[in-house]
Amino acid sequence: MYRERAAVGVAGAVVWEGIAAGAAPARVLPDGCLDLLWSSRAGLLVAGPDRTAQLSVSVPGERWVGLRLPPGVGPAVFGVPAHELRDRRVPLADLWGRAATELAERIEEVRAEPVAALLETVAVARLRAAGGPDPLGVRIAARLAAGATVAAAAAEVGLGARALHRRSQLLFGYGPKTLARILRMRRALDLARAGAPLAEAAALAGYADQAHLTRDVKELAGVSPTRLLPTNPA
Template structure:
């Protein structure tokens, strides 16, 4: 029982889910999420390098705001690499301010209210670093890292450092994750895996299979079947 819809922040997604108690595989995407759980309250999900296995209890309700790559640090006030591969209570980042947010949201927060929290934080921070969405868009479109660095006017080392703060990892890792997601989206339209590999920029289908397995723990066929 998972649904998503656009949020009131460019590129952000609001999603809801009710767990049936089965483990869930959350694929890496370079994003940070603001989460509310009926069991655990307000949480922050950092950017994952590999698939995260969620073990919610049956009946647990979730509401999430998935922020586009590069936007999360401005909302949460910390570099993305400090949250990499982590799920942390919002209070560990915002302290008393998180308790005030929880009181305001109440026991059954709405997506609009959750998005308003992030919107307010973004406004207070002066908006996201414009480099984040720009680099993410270039890499999502399949641009090589060197070409993306040249286009934004940064050297490789500085781009790597800025990318760790914005996305949680360097541009090569982000490009690899975004390429995998692009390939899976194409495969879900019915395109065969050999053609997907060629169109997404893999050397061959074996390269696609190996990369997906390393990032998610399972082969493409298993993901598509699920």
């Protein structure tokens, strides 16, 4: 069981919930995002920005609730640079201390209130206290997600290549070229899931050809596109 919806109070964020049906690991693709997670088994966690797919292992019946923060927003919520969380799963208490303990206690005590609503509330409060996300990060991520080149995105926000790389490490966890590559893969897979043949999805997403897309997906996701899209006719 899996479902998701737009988060309340955090533009571009997504709330998702799922219950593990079995013990088989789930492949989590990189997306440039940071997640605030709650597991019925493991408690509160932070998932950092991944460079390649991660295999998430759950026990049957384990419940997961997550708040997926769009690229560039996570550092303002969690209070640490994104590169410190890169490719990591960290207990929230390591970052927030007592505040994480209080949130965990509230989740345990207030059974009638959805966990998702609690995660949204605390994220909105921390984002407000931080003065909101870095607007430069939001602009960079939006341009790269739309298919702009790194050079074009840098020129639009008025940063040189080195300054853009430093800012991207802080906001996204890796440089702009890596983020652009991940977002391009996500665009292509979304197009394929919507019914586009892989060759067409590759062209529309900005790949040289289908073979280029296949190489990128294998490197970033660990499997071929057809493994991720088993019903795709291509």
